[in-house]
Amino acid sequence: xxxxxxxxxxxxxxxxxxxxxxxxxxxxxxxxxxxxxxxxxxxxxxxxxxxxxxxxxxxxxxxxxxx
Amino acid sequence: xxxxxxxxxxxxxxxxxxxxxxxxxxxxxxxxxxxxxxxxxxxxxxxxxxxxxxxxxxxxxxxxxxxxxxxxxxxxxxxxxxxxxxxxxxxxxxxxxxxxxxxxxxxxxxxxxxxxxxxxxxxxxxxxxxxxxxxxxxxxxxxxxxxxxxxxxxxxxxxxxxxxxxxxxxxxxxxxxxxxxxxxxxxxxxxxxxxxxxxxxxxxxxxxxxxxxxxxxxxxxxxxxxxxxxxxxxxxxxxxxxxxxxxxxxxxxxxxxxxxxxxxxxxxxxxxxxxxxxxxxxxxxxxxxxxxxxxxxxxxxxxxxxxxxxxxxxxxxxxxxxxxxxxxxxxxxxxxxxxxxxxxxxxxxxxxxxxxxxxxxxxxxxxxxxxxxxxxxxxxxxxxxxxxxxxxxxxxxxxxxxxxxxxxxxxxxxxxxxxxxxxxxxxxxxxxxxxxxxxxxxxxxxxxxxxxxxxxxxxxxxxxx
Numbered sequence: 365x366x367x368x369x370x371x372x373x374x375x376x377x378x379x380x381x382x383x384x385x386x387x388x389x390x391x392x393x394x395x396x397x398x399x400x401x402x403x404x405x406x407x408x409x410x411x412x413x414x415x416x417x418x419x420x421x422x423x424x425x426x427x428x429x430x431x
Numbered sequence: 432x433x434x435x436x437x438x439x440x441x442x443x444x445x446x447x448x449x450x451x452x453x454x455x456x457x458x459x460x461x462x463x464x465x466x467x468x469x470x471x472x473x474x475x476x477x478x479x480x481x482x483x484x485x486x487x488x489x490x491x492x493x494x495x496x497x498x499x500x501x502x503x504x505x506x507x508x509x510x511x512x513x514x515x516x517x518x519x520x521x522x523x524x525x526x527x528x529x530x531x532x533x534x535x536x537x538x539x540x541x542x543x544x545x546x547x548x549x550x551x552x553x554x555x556x557x558x559x560x561x562x563x564x565x566x567x568x569x570x571x572x573x574x575x576x577x578x579x580x581x582x583x584x585x586x587x588x589x590x591x592x593x594x595x596x597x598x599x600x601x602x603x604x605x606x607x608x609x610x611x612x613x614x615x616x617x618x619x620x621x622x623x624x625x626x627x628x629x630x631x632x633x634x635x636x637x638x639x640x641x642x643x644x645x646x647x648x649x650x651x652x653x654x655x656x657x658x659x660x661x662x663x664x665x666x667x668x669x670x671x672x673x674x675x676x677x678x679x680x681x682x683x684x685x686x687x688x689x690x691x692x693x694x695x696x697x698x699x700x701x702x703x704x705x706x707x708x709x710x711x712x713x714x715x716x717x718x719x720x721x722x723x724x725x726x727x728x729x730x731x732x733x734x735x736x737x738x739x740x741x742x743x744x745x746x747x748x749x750x751x752x753x754x755x756x757x758x759x760x761x762x763x764x765x766x767x768x769x770x771x772x773x774x775x776x777x778x779x780x781x782x783x784x785x786x787x788x789x790x791x792x793x794x795x796x797x798x799x800x801x802x803x804x805x806x807x808x809x810x811x812x813x814x815x816x817x818x819x820x821x822x823x824x825x826x827x828x829x830x831x832x833x834x835x836x837x838x839x840x841x842x843x844x845x846x847x848x849x850x851x852x853x854x855x856x857x858x859x860x861x862x863x864x865x866x867x868x869x870x871x872x873x874x875x876x877x878x879x880x881x882x883x884x885x886x887x888x889x890x891x892x893x894x895x896x
Contacts, residue, residue, distance in 0.1 A: 375639030376579030376612075377653045383578075383631040384660035387667035390627060394670070412520075413755040414527045417669040419485060419535040 441781040442549070448564040459494060460563060462501040469567055470501060478539055478566070487532060488560045503563065509715065509736050509763075510793050513783050514548040514584070515603040516765040516773055518747035519592060519677055521558070522600060525551040526585035528558040530669045533575065537658060537665075542569045546581035548603065549783070555760040572655040575664070579640070582632060583609025586668060590629065591618055593678055597744040597766075607777045612637045628671045696881030703877060704799065704830060705729045707888050711828055713796030719769060719822075720803035724750040724762060727799065731762060738795070740767035769803070769821070770811040790825035798826035802884075805834045808858060809844035815857075815866025823870035829889040833863050838883040860885065 401407055440451035440458065448466035451458055462470055473479050482488035491505040514522065528551055533543045543565055550562040575581075584603075587610050591599040595618070602610050616637035623629040708716065708730045718727040721739035723746045731737055739762065741747050750764040767773070772786035784792075800822065807813045822829050834841040836859060848855055864873065864887075871889035878885050 372576035373579040373640055374643040374653070375641070376582075376636060377574045377576065378643065379631070379636050379639040380574040380578055380656050380664060381654050381660070382635060384656060384664045386627045386631040387663040388660070390667050391663055391670075412523075412673050413752065414524045414673065417527070417531050417534050417666060419481070419487070419531065421481065 441779065442777070442783060444778075446545075446562075446564060457504065458507065460491070460503040460505060462503065462564065464499065466564055467501070470564075472568070473541065473566055476539065478536075478541065479563070482532070482535070482560070486555075486557065486559065487528070487535075488563065489554070491563060505561070505563065508552060508554050508559075508561070510738060510789060511552050511784075512763070512765040513603070513773065514588070515600050516767060516786075517553075517600060518744045518751055518764070518766055519589075519597050520748045520751050521553060521765075522585070522589055522592070522597075523672055523675060525558045526581075526589060526672050527669060528560065529581060529585060530665050530672075532560055533577070534662060534665045534669075536566055537569060537661060540569050541566045542575065543577055546577035546584060548584040548609070553763055553765075556754050556758065556762065569658075572657055574653065574656040575661055578664070579612065579636070580609060581668075582636060583612060583615070585609075586632060586672065587612065587615035589672060589675055590623075590633065591615060593675055594618075594620060597677070600766075604773065604776050607782065612640055628667060632668065693881055696879060699880040700801075700832075700882070700884075700886070701726065701729050703879065703886055704801075707830055707875065707886075708797055708799075709733055711797055713828075715793060715795045716797045716799065717790070717793070717795040718799040718801070719767070720800060720806070722746045722750075723753065724764060726801055727762070731759060734797075735761055737762050738793070739764045742766070742768045769807060770813070787824055794825065794827070796827050798822055798829045800829065800831040802832055802834065802840075804831060804863070805838075805841045805844055805858075809841065809848070809855060815863050816869050819867040819870040823891050826891055828874075829867075829871060829887075829891070831867070831887050831889065832879070833860060833885045833887060835860065835883045835885065 438453045440453065443451035447463065448469075449460055449462040451460050453459075479488065479491075483490045489505050489508065491503040494502040494504045496502075514525070517525065525548060529543065529546050533546070536542050544567040545562075545565055547562075550560055550565055551558050552561055553559070583606075588600055588603065591602075591610070612633065616634050619629065619633065624634055704726055713734050715736045715738075716727065716730065716734045717738040717740070718724070719740055720742070721727050722741050722743070724737075724739040727737050727739045739747075739750055741750075741764070744766050747764045747766050750762070753759075754762045754764070767786060773783075775781055775785040775788065776783045804815075804818060807818050808815065822831070836842065836845065841858070845852055845855060845858070867873075867887070867889055871891055873887065874890050875888035876885060
């Protein structure tokens with residue numbers, strides 16, 4: 365169970381379905397744009413020093429599926 | 432420091448899972464039995480170990496375990512900065528860090544149960560998550576309960592800063608649980624409704640929140656949200672924030688090309704500071720009004736921990752970028768207006784300590800105040816003895832630069848007083864020394880070659896030796 369120690373906001377919980385749907389569309393179209401741009405060699409270098417959202421795990425069993 | 436043993440930390444009371452307390456001078460974390468299942472699982476699955484190993488979460492040691500309480504001792508952080516003291520880039524990185532943690536937690540069957548900006552601070556040159564008890568079990572297909580908090584603490588302030596400048600972050604002082612969604616929505620230009628990210632995450636959220644605000648019995652059914660859908664929200668927010676830029680962002684104006692003295696004098700000043708500072712062998716140093724850290728960097732390899740503050744968020748940003756580029760781990764920049772330092776805010780006015788209290792606790796061995804006193808005195812109209820009192824509150828040694836009346840910058844500030852210029856006749860070396868000697872003893876004094884500026888080394892009265 366989750367301990368409700370602060371109010372998460374009912375509206376905020378409900379709206380996430382719609383937020384996720386919009387996000388899905390944006391990510392999908394960005395993915396296509398990325399492929400087109402890298403195909404045409406139009407990729408710009410990243411300015412931000414913060415790396416990526418994904419935590420890299422060296423010993424993650426998920427990477428060994430093919431073995 | 433005299434502090435009662437087992438004194439609970441003033442900022443640690445909102446979460447019933449545990450609390451921080453001072454065991455003498457050491458800050459520890461107590462975990463209550465209500466959080467034991469989560470803690471055990473987080474520890475046994477190696478979740479904590481991975482995050483600590485990656486530098487994403489502050490490290491801790493398990494000090495004691497009993498049926499009633501588990502005690503952890505986290506790594507000590509020399510100085511805590513708060514969201515209203517961050518530059519744009521720092522605020523961005525804190526937000527990205529939070530999303531990264533939530534995404535990883537989700538992949539491991541956990542969630543971040545809150546997304547408070549106060550759970551992040553800057554340590555060793557990068558953001559780090561400091562609330563070890565913020566993780567909970569993920570329940571399949573539930574939305575992220577800290578989503579709204581993420582918007583009010585991070586996304587909202589960042590988007591507002593884009594349109595209104597980084598002064599917006601100061602609103603975090605008056606809204607300790609983040610800027611209300613409705614207020615964020617009302618302050619954004621209408622055109623932001625055309626962005627699907629801003630429309631859904633802010634405008635639609637504000638609408639839904641006011642629609643459901645009378646759900647007193649919490650009986651509205653919460654819709655399901657798949658893990659994939661939640662990841663989409665996180666990825667999209669991450670991408671959006673990563674690309675966010677300030678509208679007003681002027682390119683770094685290179686302050687030091689605007690100095691009123693020659694390169695040789697600039698180097699002479701650097702040498703003098705280096706020489707005086709090194710002789711004091713400080714462990715901790717603060718440069719107040721230190722711009723992008725140019726002068727503090729001359730002693731960075733000799734001082735284990737260095738803080739550089741500036742009123743200009745752009746300078747702090749520039750410093751932050753430099754330290755990330757150079758991988759400097761002992762430099763902490765943050766935004767501070769000396770004439771209006773961050774107050775104590777939150778419950779009891781003590782939840783987030785004032786800047787002065789934090790500086791007193793930090794107790795720097797050396798305080799640098801270069802090209803600052805003329806601003807405090809002539810722009811802020813602060814008498815010398817009041818400035819001296821401010822520095823004496825937290826400093827042991829003070830290296831302070833005094834631009835004489837005929838220094839072109841002091842001159843410019845003086846002429847802007849127009850008919851009131853005579854009110855500032857007191858601005859001279861003699862009065863400066865008299866004012867500061869009320870709180871300090873004068874140790875050294877030297878004119879910086881090629882300038883109309885004098886460098887002083889003062890020692891605070893009452894500090895032995």
